[in-house]
Amino acid sequence: xxxxxxxxxxxxxxxxxxxxxxxxxxxxxxxxxxxxxxxxxxxxxxxxxxxxxxxxxxxxxxxxxxxxxxxxxxxxxxxxxxxxxxxxxxxxxxxxxxxxxxxxxxxxxxxxxxxxxxxxxxxxxxxxxxxxxxxxxxxxxxxxxxxxxxxxxxxxxxxxxxxxxxxxxxxxxxxxxxxxxxxxxxxxxxxxxxxxxxxxxxxxxxxxxxxxxxxxxxxxxxxxxxxxxxxxxxxxxxxxxxxxxxxxxxxxxxxxxxxxxxxxxxxxxxxxxxxxxxxxxxxxxxxxxxxxxxxxxxxxxxxxxxxxxxxxxxxxxxxxxxxxxxxxxxxxxxxxxxxxxxxxxxxxxxxxxxxxxxxxxxxxxxxxxxxxxxxxxxxxxxxx
Amino acid sequence: xxxxxxxxxxxxxxxxxxxxxxxxxxxxxxxxxxxxxxxxxxxxxxxxxxxxxxxxxxxxxxxxxxxxxxxxxxxxxxxxxxxxxxxxxxxxxxxxxxxxxxxxxxxxxxxxxxxxxxxxxxxxxxxxxxxxxxxxxxxxxxxxxxxxxxxxxxxxxxxxxxxxxxxxxxxxxxxxxxxxxxxxxxxxxxxxxxxxxxxxxxxxxxxxxxxxxxxxxxxxxxxxxxxxxxxxxxxxxxxxxxxxxxxxxxxxxxxxxxxxxxxxxxxxxxxxxxxxxxxxxxxxxxxxxxxxxxxxxxxxxxxxxxxxxxxxxxxxxxxxxxxxxxxxxxxxxxxxxxxxxxxxxxxxxxxxxxxxxxxxxxxxxxxxxxxxxxxxxxxxxxxxxxxxxxxxxxxxxxxxxxxxxxxxxxxxxxxxxxxxxxxxxxxxxxxxxxxxxxxxxxxxxxxx
Numbered sequence: 083x084x085x086x087x088x089x090x091x092x093x094x095x096x097x098x099x100x101x102x103x104x105x106x107x108x109x110x111x112x113x114x115x116x117x118x119x120x121x122x123x124x125x126x127x128x129x130x131x132x133x134x135x136x137x138x139x140x141x142x143x144x145x146x147x148x149x150x151x152x153x154x155x156x157x158x159x160x161x162x163x164x165x166x167x168x169x170x171x172x173x174x175x176x177x178x179x180x181x182x183x184x185x186x187x188x189x190x191x192x193x194x195x196x197x198x199x200x201x202x203x204x205x206x207x208x209x210x211x212x213x214x215x216x217x218x219x220x221x222x223x224x225x226x227x228x229x230x231x232x233x234x235x236x237x238x239x240x241x242x243x244x245x246x247x248x249x250x251x252x253x254x255x256x257x258x259x260x261x262x263x264x265x266x267x268x269x270x271x272x273x274x275x276x277x278x279x280x281x282x283x284x285x286x287x288x289x290x291x292x293x294x295x296x297x298x299x300x301x302x303x304x305x306x307x308x309x310x311x312x313x314x315x316x317x318x319x320x321x322x323x324x325x326x327x328x329x330x331x332x333x334x335x336x337x338x339x340x341x342x343x344x345x346x347x348x349x350x351x352x353x354x355x356x357x358x359x360x361x362x363x364x365x366x367x368x369x370x371x372x373x374x375x376x377x378x379x380x381x382x383x384x385x386x387x388x389x390x391x392x393x394x395x396x397x398x399x400x401x402x403x404x405x406x407x408x409x410x411x412x413x414x415x416x417x418x419x420x421x422x423x424x425x426x427x428x429x430x431x432x433x434x435x436x437x438x439x440x441x442x443x444x445x446x447x448x449x450x451x452x453x454x455x456x457x458x459x460x461x462x463x464x465x466x
Numbered sequence: 467x468x469x470x471x472x473x474x475x476x477x478x479x480x481x482x483x484x485x486x487x488x489x490x491x492x493x494x495x496x497x498x499x500x501x502x503x504x505x506x507x508x509x510x511x512x513x514x515x516x517x518x519x520x521x522x523x524x525x526x527x528x529x530x531x532x533x534x535x536x537x538x539x540x541x542x543x544x545x546x547x548x549x550x551x552x553x554x555x556x557x558x559x560x561x562x563x564x565x566x567x568x569x570x571x572x573x574x575x576x577x578x579x580x581x582x583x584x585x586x587x588x589x590x591x592x593x594x595x596x597x598x599x600x601x602x603x604x605x606x607x608x609x610x611x612x613x614x615x616x617x618x619x620x621x622x623x624x625x626x627x628x629x630x631x632x633x634x635x636x637x638x639x640x641x642x643x644x645x646x647x648x649x650x651x652x653x654x655x656x657x658x659x660x661x662x663x664x665x666x667x668x669x670x671x672x673x674x675x676x677x678x679x680x681x682x683x684x685x686x687x688x689x690x691x692x693x694x695x696x697x698x699x700x701x702x703x704x705x706x707x708x709x710x711x712x713x714x715x716x717x718x719x720x721x722x723x724x725x726x727x728x729x730x731x732x733x734x735x736x737x738x739x740x741x742x743x744x745x746x747x748x749x750x751x752x753x754x755x756x757x758x759x760x761x762x763x764x765x766x767x768x769x770x771x772x773x774x775x776x777x778x779x780x781x782x783x784x785x786x787x788x789x790x791x792x793x794x795x796x797x798x799x800x801x802x803x804x805x806x807x808x809x810x811x812x813x814x815x816x817x818x819x820x821x822x823x824x825x826x827x828x829x830x831x832x833x834x835x836x837x838x839x840x841x842x843x844x845x846x847x848x849x850x851x852x853x854x855x856x857x858x859x860x861x862x863x864x865x866x867x868x869x870x871x872x873x874x875x876x877x878x879x880x881x882x883x884x885x886x887x888x889x890x891x892x893x894x895x896x897x898x899x900x901x902x903x904x905x906x907x908x909x910x911x912x913x914x
Contacts (some may be wrong), residue, residue, distance in 0.1 A: 110592065115588060223609070223630075224580075243911065244908070246616070345613075346579070371885055389585075392586075413679075
């Protein structure tokens with residue numbers, strides 16, 4: 083039964099991801115850069131959920147692995163080749179090594195002490211990237227490609243042009259198909275589909291981990307670690323493995339970010355990014371399979387679309403109303419959009435946490451239950 | 467229903483090899499795309515205004531946005547036309563650009579490279595912007611300039627003062643009207659040596675990113691050439707808000723000059739902190755302790771209040787200038803918003819006009835055509851006297867103003883007085899100067 087459900091979920095998920103340029107067209111989010119971000123932060127959140135959702139260990143330090151992944155990838159682009167494969171490989175490996183190191187230290191404690199340790203270590207990594215290791219990271223300015231980088235595996239391109247990141251010739255920034263459907267200008271882009279395949283793979287791995295004995299052990303740790311220890315099980319190797327796996331997911335996400343847009347900045351390692359992924363997972367539904375991806379999409383949508391709504395756009399929306407009313411509405415609404423997008427997000431976050439403790443997935447289930455009236459099935463689904 | 471049109475980027479390179487079946491028909495309709503990224507097809511043309519609306523440079527960003535909106539108004543023939551009337555090139559007629567009405571989109575850079583690039587990307591991919599401008603931080607400007615180069619979009623840099631923007635990180639699609647750290651130092655050093663003597667010990671506090679680094683290096687080199695000694699250079703993160711822990715060590719360092727390589731909110735906080743510690747009233751080495759802020763703006767002077775009195779710095783432009791261009795700009799900006807514009811507002815207004823004018827002269831929005839029209843372009847009437855866009859590095863060369871915080875301000879805007887207008891010849895440099903070497907413009911990229 084579970085196997086069947088997982089298979090259906092995976093198939094639906096795959097179709098959804100592959101059709102995203104079409105699905106998101108009416109929302110104004112269907113341009114390559116944002117779709118790539120949806121997929122990449124989806125991977126980041128899926129990885130984070132393996133640690134946080136299963137073991138309950140709340141890490142504030144995952145931004146460090148995202149940053150390490152980005153820096154590794156950009157260095158591979160500079161030194162080796164613009165093919166993203168070696169870059170992604172190094173990102174995952176480097177992030178894994180970092181995660182092993184940070185995990186080994188911080189997993190000596192649990193609960194709030196663990197969270198604080200990861201936060202401290204991540205902040206140290208940020209400071210290292212920002213002001214100490216500047217020859218390696220270029221500090222605040224960020225690491226960029228240059229015309230005179232060696233790129234020893236690549237043939238010299240046309241004079242004066244930076245080569246593009248590619249996967250065996252498929253250029254990440256290239257829109258390979260640009261049809262108009264229902265009046266929407268759709269952009270199918272290689273970069274998005276590379277990220278999408280990675281997202282589907284990550285989702286599949288996450289399902290496998292959730293259903294494995296290893297996943298069961300992680301859940302046991304979350305439920306009652308003390309009891310587990312009394313029964314003679316040493317839980318540390320399991321938590322460390324979960325930590326490293328989720329760190330590697332973050333590294334992959336960081337590498338992908340750099341592959342889509344070859345720039346790595348220190349702010350990618352800042353604690354706010356680490357906090358954002360926590361928000362994504364909680365908002366979407368921690369411990370659920372699909373929740374983290376929904377949360378990632380939700381937050382990135384707000385950050386990129388809501389922050390672009392300025393007063394002129396608002397005036398356009400309300401222009402059908404009488405002047406005094408439209409002016410009034412613009413005054414009321416404008417603090418919550420544009421640069422005030424964070425305010426709206428915060429309010430929504432509060433509403434979700436208070437009324438839907440299980441996140442967006444919880445909300446969707448409640449609605450489904452209302453529609454189908456199938457209480458029993460829904461209750462069962464919640465227990466999975 | 468699915469009409470195949472040319473994909474925008476990289477078609478000629480590898481696209482054909484891969485998606486052969488899908489991509490082949492698209493080549494046939496290539497002409498409709500104009501041959502460059504986001505070629506405008508309708509009756510409007512979209513510009514992207516990418517400015518910080520949060521973070522330490524938010525004040526500057528807000529003022530930039532005001533100036534952009536004013537420029538759009540003037541280009542579309544609304545308002546009094548501002549500096550379009552005094553501009554030496556008479557191509558702009560108030561009917562938009564190339565007959566198309568100017569529209570715009572705005573975005574928040576958050577003073578972060580990542581966010582700025584995401585915002586610029588969405589302007590290019592989603593809104594079809596044909597030019598991106600803005601950036602109140604050199605780190606951001608350099609990041610976005612790199613993005614525009616790769617996407618095939620013109621980038622008209624706003625407030626960016628780092629040498630690197632038109633130095634080692636210069637790009638063929640990027641143009642800067644604002645001056646830079648080297649020019650500030652070249653203009654300031656003689657004035658400082660004149661007022662404070664040639665035997666001084668300087669302590670630098672520097673914002674820890676490309677702008678701070680290059681301005682500090684320029685200032686140190688220029689003042690050392692006048693006989694000063696650089697005691698120390700301490701880097702402060704851009705996000706610092708409390709500078710007291712950085713100011714305390716200055717007192718015991720034996721330095722008699724403090725150089726604050728800070729801008730915006732950073733400078734307001736560090737200067738306030740320095741004054742609170744009593745640095746301005748101290749005597750060190752039998753000399754009056756002095757503070758210098760190499761890059762000054764009215765917004766900062768306003769934020770720092772009383773503390774700016776008597777402090778030297780340099781600026782790209784100041785609203786009290788009495789030439790026709792400046793007067794026209796201050797007049798129409800003042801009418802619109804009720805206060806005089808800052809140097810940030812001035813530079814982005816100029817950039818918008820310069821871009822529009824270059825399009826008119828080139829007869830296209832194609833970045834290569836626009837770039838050619840801007841390279842080596844000589845103009846006047848935009849408030850800085852005679853100016854030239856140098857072809858070698860896409861940097862504008864013009865006079866630099868050395869300013870001082872006014873002792874007796876007559877109004878809340880009258881905070882700076884112009885001490886000297888340093889002629890352009892004195893701040894000019896070779897493109898391969900040690901502070902600028904190591905970069906290459908590359909080739910202009912029209913995208914598609």
